[in-house]
Amino acid sequence: MTGLFARWSFQFRLLILALAAAIIAMGFWSFPRSSVDALPEFEPAQIEIQTEALGLSALEVEQFITSPMEVDFLNGVAYLDEIRSESVPGLSSIQLLFEPGTDLPRARQLVAERLVQAHSLPKVSTPPVLMQPKSSTSRVMMVRLSSSEVPLMDMSVLARWNIKPRLMGVPGVANLSIWGQREQQMQVEVDPQALQARGVTLNQVIRTTGNAVWVSPLTFLQASTPGTGGFLETENQRLGIQHVLPITTPSDLAQVSVENVTGPPLVLGDVATVRENHQPLIGDAVVDEDPALMLVIEKFPDANTAEITAALEAALDDLKPGLSGIDVDTSVYRPASFLESAMQNLGMGFIAGLFLTALLLGLFFRSWRTALVALIVLAVSTTAAFLTLSVLGIGLNIVVFAGLVLALVVVVTDLVTDLNGLRRRRELSASGSGRRAATVSSNGITDGEGAEDGSNGPEAKSELRLVLISAALQQTRNAIVFAGLTMALVLLPVLFLAGVNRALFVPLVLSFLVALAVALLVAWLLTPALALTLMAGEERAPRVPGRLRSGIRTATERSAAKFQWVLAAGALLAIAAVAGIPLLAAGQPSVTALQDRILLVQWDGLAGTSNSEMSRISALAGKELSDVPGVANVGGHVGRAITSDRVVGPNSGELWVTMEADADYSSVADAVGEVVAGYPGISGSVATYGQNRLDVERSRSQHEFSVRVFGVDPQVLRDTAENVRDMMATTDGLVDPQLSLPRLQPIAEIEVDLDKAQQAGVKPGDVRRAAATLLQGVDVGFLFEQQKVFQVVVKGTDASSSSLTSVQELLIDKPGGGHVRLSDVADVRVTPHESVITHTDTSRHIDVVAKLDGRSVGDITSDVNSGLANLEFPMEYHAQVPSQYSEQQNTAQLVWAVAGAALLGILVLLQTALRSWRVALVVFLALPLALAGGVLAAVLTGGIVSLVTLLAFAALLGMAVRDSILLVRRAQTPLTTDSPVSAEAPEESRLQGGSRSSILQAAQDRLVPIFIGAVVSAAFLIPLVVLGGSVGREIILPLAIVIWGGLVTHALLVLVILPTLLILFGTGAPEDEDLLKPQGPAGAAGLRERTEVS
Secondary structure, eight states: OHHHHHHHHHHTHHHHHHHHHHHHHHHHHHGGGSOBOSSOOOSOSEEEEEEEOTTOOHHHHIIIIIHHIIIIIITTOTTEEEEEEEEETTEEEEEEEEOTTOOHHHHHHHHHHHHGGGGGSOSSSOOOEEOOOOOTTOEEEEEEEEOSSSOHHHHHHHIIIIIHHHHHTSTTEEEEEEETOOOOEEEEEEOHHHHHHHTOOHHHHHHHHHHHSSBOSOTTSGGGSOOOOOEEEOSSOEEEOOOOOOOOSHHHHHTSBOTTOSSSOOBHHHHEEEEEEOOOOSEEEOOSSSOEEEEEEEEOTTOOHHHHHHHHHHHHHHHGGGOTTOEEEEEEEOHHHHHHHHHHHHHHHHHHHHHHHHHHHHHHHTOHHHHHHHHHHHHHHHHHHHHHHHHTTOOBOHHHHHHHHHHHHHHHHHHHHHHHHHHHHHHHHHHSTTTTTTTOOTTOOOOOHHHHTTOOOHHHHHHHHHHHHHHHHHHHHHHHHHHHHHHHHHHGGGGGOOHHHHHHHHHHHHHHHHHHHHHHHHHHHHHHHHHHHHTTSOOOOOOOOHHHHHHHHHHHHHHHHTHHHHHHHHHHHHHHHHHHHHHHHTTOOSSOOOOOSEEEEEEEOOTTOOHHHHHHHHHHHHHHHHTSTTEEEEEEEEEOOTTOSOOOOTTEEEEEEEEOTTSOHHHHHHHHHHHHHTSTTOEEEEEOHHHHHHHHHHGGGOSSEEEEEEESSHHHHHHHHHHHHHHHHTSTTEEEEEEEOOOEEEEEEEEEOHHHHHHHTOOHHHHHHHHHHHHTOEEEEEEEETTEEEEEEEEEOGGGGSSHHHHHTOEEEOTTSSEEEHHHHEEEEEEEEESOEEEETTEEEEEEEEEEOSSOHHHHHHHHHHHHHTSOOOTTOEEEOOHHHHHHHHHHHHHHHHHHHHHHHHHHHHHHHHSOHHHHHHHHHHTTHHHHHHHHHHHHTTSOOSGGGHHHHHHHHHHHHHHHHHHHHHHTSOOOTTOHHHHHSOHHHHTOTTSHHHHHHHHHHHHHHHHHHHHHHHHHHHHHHHHSHHHIIIIIHHHHHHHHHHHHHHHHIIIIIHHHHHHHHOOOOTTOSOTTSOSSSOHHHHHHHHHHHO
């Protein structure tokens, strides 16, 4: 096949060169427009439904919203894998997780069809919102709006009705939430005592206010059906009739007459205070000086961060003329800045690495033509790999970039092997002794009769050049193909991982293998064309130190003489490499945390902490963080916002700390941590946004072992969980089982006494509705003004809800007239309640978590299930071991099975390449030695910092397979008469493949490409590390350390250890009769006989 490609390349070389130029041009055009992100998408296919219910406790949210939606609407949706939900005060959040591979748009359609039934929910909330799909690291920009001139409510109106619609129209934007949003409302505030003094009931105020406006959501009011204006008809004209609402200000509404008043007429202003105000806050922006809002913008999965950022900034610039007096700050969180800097640094390092590689190859081979060929081949291979990944839908991120870099390290060494093979073939042809060797390739291509009869015509020379190039590439390409297949088999188990690790490693492996495959195709087509076009002159021998040549030969001969010690040392190194890699990788993160210049501080106060108090603490901390040397900007928010990515109470907050460009990362991060730790009663964490999102996803399965107890009543559920804990405490292999209990917060409960209510003539529902109106308010109508909609609310005064006593003193209307004090008909008390109620598969649960000690998960699961079967559970209560543990065990078993099959496949590949089971087994057992240097280098530099680094060992293994195949193939070939080793060998051994002389000659031949390949590939990584910025230090440097160390033991394996093993066990030469038996005397005696041959 290589000969066929070579002929095509020679015949169509101008077309191939033009195609290569087109690939480079397309790469220059498409790279700036490609999607670049820090991490690949790692969250499972999911849909989130949020339902706002301001004023409801977590328990009421669960009862009124979450449970009915889970059980009646969403359970049983096609392709559904799991339902999770959180009920917090004022919000229900339900997550639907789907099976891998589910078509998410189809799933969203099915869920939307179920949500049509949401109208049957109690009228205590806004309609459920089907959230847009979002990226795993969804936040693409945070914008702070602040002003010393424009009031916050006016800014909120602008943000809600002008800014948000414009930014939501930017392609790629999935969601925009506004922290600190103050919805403008026209509020009618009533005092029950004032109503009592005027003889007016709360219901009269509600009816009057609702019927005063055009539209009301209350169906018992006439305003719920406002009617249409109709037409004014004449004989030749029809005029539409439009009603103009005279109520536009609070004073207008205050002049409306109260309905059904006995006595002198009253207006709303006589019995209530009408004013413009806003709703109770569920969160706020953290401010230091001027009042501010925080806009958090999120993107769709796989959306281009740079394009979205540019479009958002352009949209904000367009809006600025209408935002006079408002300062717009887009630097609070702008991930595009990090990505732009990282791509610029990595691009510079990459280009420098390519030119350095080409320069070194030109110096080593003493040919500028060779340097030019190398530069073109590497550039085209890189660009073609990038374009192929784009076509496959794999976006560029740090994980994919790491795969590309490692693939190019392998490609560089492959290129050196190709170039050296071309040089040697041309040297042999020029000397005349190689004309016979170039005569026949594996494809049957000969140099033609002209080569035999001495013809020197142009056609004969061209044919001879083609034969030489084809033969050289045939020799190297086969080994490279086998090496590529070996690396694919080594990485095959990765495709069977699950969860976050699969999401992170599959793009890494695909980028690595795709780049290798594309580079192989490029080498097949482009390398011959360039060699035929550029490498026409006579080549000089490569620059390799003479002492190195003699040293390698001496080392090989000495190792052959003292093979016992050499084999023992090699075996120890190989065993250390095989055992060391899992030990180094244990407990390490999948991807190391990048040094993003923006730190995320997440912290939580005590449950029940007010929004204003948390805002005060956060503002104080923000001011302190701003004074830290190296900090450029601090912004943040507390609580949550409508349709936001935070399902928390007001006691939770986030601060986003931006470092200066030249600040020392570690010292600033430590100082930020010290500030956060300095607030008692506040638990906080400091991380980058990407790392935080990874930690959140991993936290779902962070416990070593757990049993999930399902039930309804919180106290009975806890008692049942304690029984399960006691059972687990007696289970062998489980240590320190504990209950994972939700946090509690104080709640004011109102419980109506039925006897007292009966005596007063009121019903429990009357009490709830009246108290809800006075304490929270009720929406009675809407005002439509300038394409905006504002709520009209009837509520109690702020004093009505300022204390427990004020709540107890509320006056409740009696149906027959008069009032009754709330405390006279109900018990008002403060009790602890859960701040967050979580459901899994529609049920409440408590997890009993424990640590493992010495036993397998499968055995412990079996014992725990037996113990659960012997426990008695109340009705509607049960316990089970979450399926994640059995799934993890099954995944681990599958991965190990695939790994075993992959190892067997590698052995079969070696046998196919080397045509000897004995030699294949020898090479197979020696391969781990090539990894020992990488393991040692990782240990000396602090260990493996992330599992991404493990890919470097696959690259080392592939290079070792390639060079081992080439060494054995060369050792199986008879010596040439001009060989320095041949000159010292007896006449009868010169033409014998597999002899000691041929093995030593093979080691000498492999010295040049291995030495040059090691130096050049190591040099290629240096600019990426030095110029690559934080990505170079955090991602590329650990890979480079493993590669640099592995290249040393790789050379030791191929040039010293493996030749010794071949002298001992034979090369399995093609002319041997039985390749499965030792050739000549076996064992040590055979080694001595082979040694004496020369």
